[in-house]
Every structure is written in C-alpha cells, then in structure tokens.
Amino acid sequence: MNSPIAFQILNLPAHCSFHEADWFLLAKYWYPIARSVDVDEQPVKATLLDEALVMYRxxxxxxxxxxxxxxxxxxxxxxKHDGEGVVCPYHGLRFGEHGHCNRIPSSPNQAIPSKLNLTTFPSVERYGLIWTCLLPQGDTDVPSMPLWDETDVQHVICPAVDIAAFAGRQVEGFLDVxxxxxxxSGTFADAGNQLVNDYHPTETTYGFAADYWSTVGNYPASEHYKGTPDFKWLRHFELHVPFTATLTIHFRHGGKMVIMNAACPVSARQTRLFAPLVKNFDLEDDEQAIIDYNLKIFEEDRMVVESQKPERLPLDLSLEAHIPADRSSVMFRRCLKKAGFGDFFLV
Ligand code: FES
Ligand SMILES: [Fe+2]
Structure with a gap:
C-alpha cells in the first residue's frame, strides 16, 4: 500500500519548476484558476503549480x-463536449459527470473500469472566480473578501492578467505603498506625493493586516465620495498566505471599494492574476471603464515585477535591503517563512 508521502511524490507534476517541499506546501492552498463566466460546457485549460488542468461543465x-x-x-x-461529456480526440473516450468515463466507442458493451476516470480536484465558485486546490486538506479554504456579500454594491470581475514573474513578487508589489x-502617476497617484507615513502591520490567523493612512487618493469617484486635498484615505490591507490579498479603500462619506489581488501561481515564473472588485458607491458606473482603468494599473505593475531580480522572493531578510516603507513586505516574507516556505524555485 502506498504511504501518503509516496502517493504525493507520484503526483508531483512533470517539469515542476518549484522546489519539491514548497510545491507540496503550496498545493494545500486554494487558488483561482478562471473566471466563472469564462467556463461553460467546452473544455478550458488552466495551469496551477505546473499542473495542467481541464475545466468543463x-x-x-x-x-x-x-x-x-x-x-x-x-x-x-x-x-470537444458533445452534450454528454468531453470527447478525447485520440480514441473517442468520453468523460462526463464527476470526470467519469462514460463511453468507450471501440468497445461499447464493455464495463468501464474506474481507472479510466479522470483525476479530479474540488471546485468552489466565489467572487466570480473558479477556485481549486490540488492537495485538499478537508475544508474549503477560500480567502475572505470584505463587502462582496453585502447588498447595494457593484461587482466587477476584471479579466485575468498574465505576468511573467513569480506570484510572491507580484503580491509583494500589491502590498507596497x-x-x-x-x-x-499615470493612474491614481501623484508623482509629487512620495512620503510614506508610518504604519504597523499586525499578524492574523490568515497572514497579516495593515492600515495605511495617506493623502494618496484620486481613484475616480463622484464629487460626494472623492477626497479633498487634505483628505486622509485609509487603505486596509489583508494578506492571506500565500498569494491572495485584499485592499479596502475608504472614501469620504462611507464609500468603500475592495479589490482582491488573487495571484494564481501557474509556475514558479508565471502568474495569472485575478482581480474581483466591489464597491458601495456610484453603483451605475460603467463596468468596462472600471475594467480598463484597473488593467492600466496592473500593466504599470507588470512591467516592474517582470524586471525584478532575483525572480524568486528571498525570505531570508538579509538578502535584500529594506526601507521603513517596506513594513508590509517584510511582514509578508516573515509570514511565508513561518508557514514553512523556503526558496520556492527549483533553480
Ligand atoms: S488517448 Fe484519449 S481516448 Fe485514447
Ligand atoms: Fe502597483
């Protein structure tokens, strides 16, 4: 009989780009792999932690x-899906509910052995995204997102953004103030407003949280909600180990906008970023305009993150220099280290 470890080693993806111990740890967490609207009957491809996946309804x-x-x-x-399942193009075996094989065209009268069933993974649809976990530990553990389930809010689910960089670097950029x-400065920030005020991240059960107050604002909002020149904006960050963060931006008069930065680690060097967004003001805003604006912000970040060296995120704090504004990124690295992660990369 296989021990759990032997079973897991057999399941390490071919050409895995992660250090083996890090892969097994990463594989226990839940990640988004697609937007719900992008998956229907026909098979759709995704890659998570170097594992090639198929999704179909x-x-x-x-x-x-x-x-x-x-x-x-x-x-x-x-x-292709023929209405009763996805048909393999080589010999026509068909896979339907639960990933079970339901047809062998060359031997239609033969009983179908369970060995012909697909290796499946659990799925949960939340925040307009499809989440899965390669090594589930029992509970569904999708990170929480403030405001999403409240009434009188506007939901927007940005299309995925592909980034040729490690998820750890991308998430650190999202936390960087x-x-x-x-x-x-081409979107929401002012090139002249460079000062970072003191802030103090605090550890939580899921990672850490940080409140950052500043006069950096300017996210488009109607007159009632947007800031005045001396208005202090609160940005509340929550980081869920390993690669999901939410940012709640507090506008004037109780206006709130939450953006989730859910980084799917496609491989050690490739990330697919999913970003659902919810806000409780200006509910009639044009959805496409919100998407375009956010894609512009992600594009500004992408060019920086793809240029960083080393590509991995060094968890040993002595390997990079840190400035006072980096309290969140230092805390992020400490949380990843505490969770047991190492170098992440194989080479
Ligand atoms: S390889 Fe898929 S049916 Fe033979
Ligand atoms: Fe950024």
Missing amino acids: INQELVIAKDACPHRGVPLTLG AHFAWVH
Whole structure:
C-alpha cells in the first residue's frame, strides 16, 4: 500500500519548476484558476503549480481534472463536449459527470473500469472566480473578501492578467505603498506625493493586516465620495498566505471599494492574476471603464515585477535591503517563512 508521502511524490507534476517541499506546501492552498463566466460546457485549460488542468461543465456540475486522458495521455482540452461529456480526440473516450468515463466507442458493451476516470480536484465558485486546490486538506479554504456579500454594491470581475514573474513578487508589489508615486502617476497617484507615513502591520490567523493612512487618493469617484486635498484615505490591507490579498479603500462619506489581488501561481515564473472588485458607491458606473482603468494599473505593475531580480522572493531578510516603507513586505516574507516556505524555485 502506498504511504501518503509516496502517493504525493507520484503526483508531483512533470517539469515542476518549484522546489519539491514548497510545491507540496503550496498545493494545500486554494487558488483561482478562471473566471466563472469564462467556463461553460467546452473544455478550458488552466495551469496551477505546473499542473495542467481541464475545466468543463456538465448538467449543473463544474469538473476540474488533470488535463490528461487516462488512456494515452492526450490533453482533453484538445477535445470537444458533445452534450454528454468531453470527447478525447485520440480514441473517442468520453468523460462526463464527476470526470467519469462514460463511453468507450471501440468497445461499447464493455464495463468501464474506474481507472479510466479522470483525476479530479474540488471546485468552489466565489467572487466570480473558479477556485481549486490540488492537495485538499478537508475544508474549503477560500480567502475572505470584505463587502462582496453585502447588498447595494457593484461587482466587477476584471479579466485575468498574465505576468511573467513569480506570484510572491507580484503580491509583494500589491502590498507596497512606496511605489504609488513612482509607478502609478499615470493612474491614481501623484508623482509629487512620495512620503510614506508610518504604519504597523499586525499578524492574523490568515497572514497579516495593515492600515495605511495617506493623502494618496484620486481613484475616480463622484464629487460626494472623492477626497479633498487634505483628505486622509485609509487603505486596509489583508494578506492571506500565500498569494491572495485584499485592499479596502475608504472614501469620504462611507464609500468603500475592495479589490482582491488573487495571484494564481501557474509556475514558479508565471502568474495569472485575478482581480474581483466591489464597491458601495456610484453603483451605475460603467463596468468596462472600471475594467480598463484597473488593467492600466496592473500593466504599470507588470512591467516592474517582470524586471525584478532575483525572480524568486528571498525570505531570508538579509538578502535584500529594506526601507521603513517596506513594513508590509517584510511582514509578508516573515509570514511565508513561518508557514514553512523556503526558496520556492527549483533553480
Ligand atoms: S488517448 Fe484519449 S481516448 Fe485514447
Ligand atoms: Fe502597483
């Protein structure tokens, strides 16, 4: 009989770019792999932690499975849904509910062995995203997002953004408050407003939280909600180990906007960023305009994050220099280290 460890080692993806111990730890967390609106009956591909996945819907069920036909290993994302399941293009085996094989065209009268069923993973749809976990530990553990479930709010789910960089670097950039004036002066920040006020992240059960007060604002809002020149904006960050963060921006008169930065680690060097957004003001704002504005911000960040060296996020704090504005990124690295992560990268 296989021990759990032997079973897990057999399941390490081929060409895995992560250090083995880090991969097994990363695989226990939940990540978004697609927007719900982007997956219907036909098979859709995603990659999580170097594992190629296929997603398809059948009846009311969403199936997530390894993108490999159990017969001869052809990706099912090359196949087509015929109404009763996804048909593999090589010999026509069909996979339906629960990823079970329901047809062998060359032997239609033969009983179908369970060995022909797909290797499936659990799925949860939250914040307009499809979440999964490669090594589930029992409970569904999708990070929480403030404001999402309240009434009288506007939801926007930005299209995914592909970034040729490590998820840890991308998330650290989302938590960084000193780069606003330098990287985002084309969107929400003011190039002349460079000072970072003191702030103090506090550890939580899920990672850490930080409240950052500043006069950096200017996110488009109607007159009633937007700031005056001396208005202090509160940015409340919550980091969920390893790669999901939420930012709640407090506008005037109780206006709030929350953006989730949910980084899907496609591989050690590739990240797919998902960003659902919710706000409780100006509910009639044009959705496409909100998406365009946020994609512009992500593009400003992408160019920086893709340029960083080393590509991995050094958890040993002595390996990079830190300035007082980096309290959140230092805390982020401490949280990842405390959770047991190492160098992440294989090489
Ligand atoms: S490889 Fe898929 S049916 Fe043979
Ligand atoms: Fe940024």
